[in-house]
Amino acid sequence: MGKPTGFMEYARVEAQYRPIADRVHDFADIMMLPVDRDTITKQSARCMDCGVSFCHAGIIVDGSSIGCPLGNLVPEINDLVYNGDIEGAYDRMSREHAFPEFTSRVCPALCEGSCTLGEHEPPVTIKNIERYVVDYMLEHGGIRPHPPIIRTGKRVAVVGSGPAGLSCADTLNHLGNDVTVFERADRPGGLLTYGIPNMKLEKSIVEHRIRIMVEENVKFVLNSEVGLDVPVIRLMNDFDAIVLCCGARNERRLDVPGSDMKGVYTALTFLSASTRRLLGIETREESQINAHEKDVVVVGGGDTGTDCVGTAIRQGARSVVQLEILPPQPTERAENNPWPLWPKVLRTEYGQHEAQELFGADPRRYLTTVREIKGEKGKMSSIATVNVEWISNEGRLFPRPVPGSEAEMPADMVLVAMGFAGPERALIDQLQLEVDGRGNVAADNSDFKSSLLTVFTAGDMRRGPSLVVWALQEGRSAAISCDRYLNGEKG
Ligand SMILES: Cc1cc2nc3c(=O)[nH]c(=O)nc-3n(C[C@H](O)[C@H](O)[C@H](O)COP(=O)(O)OP(=O)(O)OC[C@H]3O[C@@H](n4cnc5c(N)ncnc54)[C@H](O)[C@@H]3O)c2cc1C
Ligand code: SF4
Known part of the structure; x- marks a missing residue:
């Protein structure tokens, strides 16, 4: 000490x-x-x-x-x-x-x-x-490449370059295996690059780490969706093992009248367009996605919603409101949430502080949901909301609209940050992998092995939507398990 x-x-x-x-x-x-x-x-x-x-x-x-x-x-x-x-x-x-x-x-x-x-x-x-x-x-230039000296001759394909894929590739490489990372996006990093906004994680920091990994001989194949641009069978033939780290990218959609209107975007569409603008690589379509001088309603009170609030503010939104269907967390630990468990308490994050200072109020409206998005000829003008109360039915809680609480607020942009419903199905179906009750790829966290012998999985794809630190942990553990399968117990 x-x-x-x-x-x-x-x-x-x-x-x-x-x-x-x-x-x-x-x-x-x-x-x-x-x-x-x-x-x-x-x-x-x-x-x-x-x-x-x-x-x-x-x-x-x-x-x-x-x-x-x-x-x-x-x-x-x-x-x-x-x-x-x-x-x-x-x-x-x-x-x-x-x-x-x-x-x-x-x-x-x-x-x-x-x-x-x-x-x-x-x-x-x-x-x-x-x-x-x-x-x-x-x-001080102290973070430098350290390529491994001994090579096993084993080849591993890592699919997806988010934190789970990067951590997995890094560990497998340092254990001496030849690693190729396949990524469908034009840049590596997964949600570190096209999700978490620059003010929380500057993209130069991600790029610096990728450069080090390349110098350590990890290969990145970009713009390559496995199962579409790269046939799965080719991966099976060319590599001794595959680790799937494709994330849980199936975004929940808003399903109310008007939700197909122009100006309704999923959080990731909005956030990645913003980052691509910053990087100078936005497409013409992405350049239309801008909160400048708009009344913005963010649907979802979680961290992704907060990133939408912070990004909309930086783009010059006229107003920002954040709807949350749940009640606020308590301000102190509840009795069933004692130390040393993670404290489930109300947090006010950077985006909410900013909205408070600029617009004079916390942007969050709790126990509120969307009824309809209104407009004319496809042009949005307002959003209709209603308050809810949570009622218990056979041990499960359901939101019930509160009669008379209907309201309307101006909106010309709606950002849907309602979380993720698990991993995308295409690759899972092609490989006919077993999934668990939540649709995640089934694999035990002791060995990260999927139902196919040479296929491992890690990160949000196995665990469901989580945190960077868990993705890093899973990527590393899956790599150790994969290496053990390929090269046997070491030392
Ligand atoms: C907006 C937002 C903000 C967040 N902020 C935080 C935060 O502040 N702190 C925190 O701890 N967590 C945060 N999270 C959660 C965190 O980012 C994720 O838990 C983490 O990135 C999961 O890592 P992953 O590698 O499993 O998946 P991802 O980061 O989703 O990466 C998966 C990668 O796989 C690629 N891919 C998918 N399918 C294929 C295929 N068939 N072929 C090739 N490539 C494919 C995708 O393009 C993607 O690059 C945030 C999440 C979001 C959405
Ligand atoms: S629990 Fe807190 S005080 Fe104790 S070792 Fe860890 S950081 Fe230090």
Whole structure:
């Protein structure tokens, strides 16, 4: 432990966001950088190096996460940071975790939700400490390629280059296998590239990691959808094993009168068009998808909805409202959600803070859903809503419209951020893979093997829509299992 009394001496100090008035005019990182060395040293001193530390447990209890799924060696990293050994801290981080530059930016920090200090005081700023270490290494050119020296001669195809695919490819490559990643998009990264907006994860950060992987001999084949542009049979013949990391891209659609009107877009259509504009590669069709001077209604109060709010604001929306069919989370942990489980509490994220400051109110309208999108000759003018109450029927909850609560608000853009209904079917059907009750590819999390002998799967495609950190964990674990299948037990 860096300083035994640190947690008593120093209060939690978080990294600052850029002032709203500045940041809403650009898509640059929302965080104010850098956090200074003195602050980060004191923050790492707050770590108690607990005997039983849940921050890196990485387990699920009652469907809730406890600690970092990657098993990041948090207390050791904090100790090294306190003692000024930033390179050593990065080295320790890299043992469990290949891409800390992603998690230090976008992870909700499951580790902090389970930090022991959090029982009585605000938890250790584990995510900010990780970010300091990674940014120091990026700035000092300390993140360099390390191609493996020994090659097994085995060839593996990874399908999909989101965090699960990248993590899988990276681990398989470092275990000596020849890895080719097939990606249907024109750039690698999955939702890291065309999902999470630039202000949360700058695309230069993703590109930097891809460059390192290429220099380490991972091959990327872009604009190539497996099952369409690349026949599955070719993959089966050319590779010793396949790992499917195609995500859960089946977006839920709005099914109300008027939902086929111009101006209704799914969240991913909107967010990826915005990123492609930023990268200077938007198509003519994508250039029409712009919230500038529009009244925008986002349907869905989750994180994807919040990214739509933040993006619409940066595009110059006239107003932004976010509808959520569920009630708000409690402000404190509920009795059935004790420490060290991930705290299910109300969070107000960057997009909501921005809307509050610009438009004078939190954009979220809870217990509200859409009845109809109205307009004339295909041109949208308003959205009709109704409040709901949740009623229980045979143990299940259903939303019931509240009579007399019907309302209407102006809208000329509706963004549907209602989540994902699992992975797309085409490739699953071609391979005739077994699926579980939720339509995800069936594979146990002990070996990540699908119902086909040489086919493995990881990430949202196996787990359902989740988080970057879980995708990274699954990709790595699937790679280890695949390597064991190909090359036997090592060491
Ligand atoms: C808008 C948005 C914001 C989010 N923000 C956060 C956040 O801040 N923090 C966080 O932790 N999580 C966030 N998430 C969740 C997180 O991004 C996902 O859980 C994670 O990306 C899943 O990784 P994956 O690799 O399994 O799938 P994906 O990232 O979806 O990648 C799958 C890839 O497979 C490719 N593909 C699919 N089929 C084929 C095929 N047949 N052939 C070739 N390629 C194919 C796709 O093009 C895609 O590139 C967010 C999700 C969304 C939608
Ligand atoms: S639980 Fe919190 S205080 Fe304990 S070792 Fe982990 S980061 Fe440090």
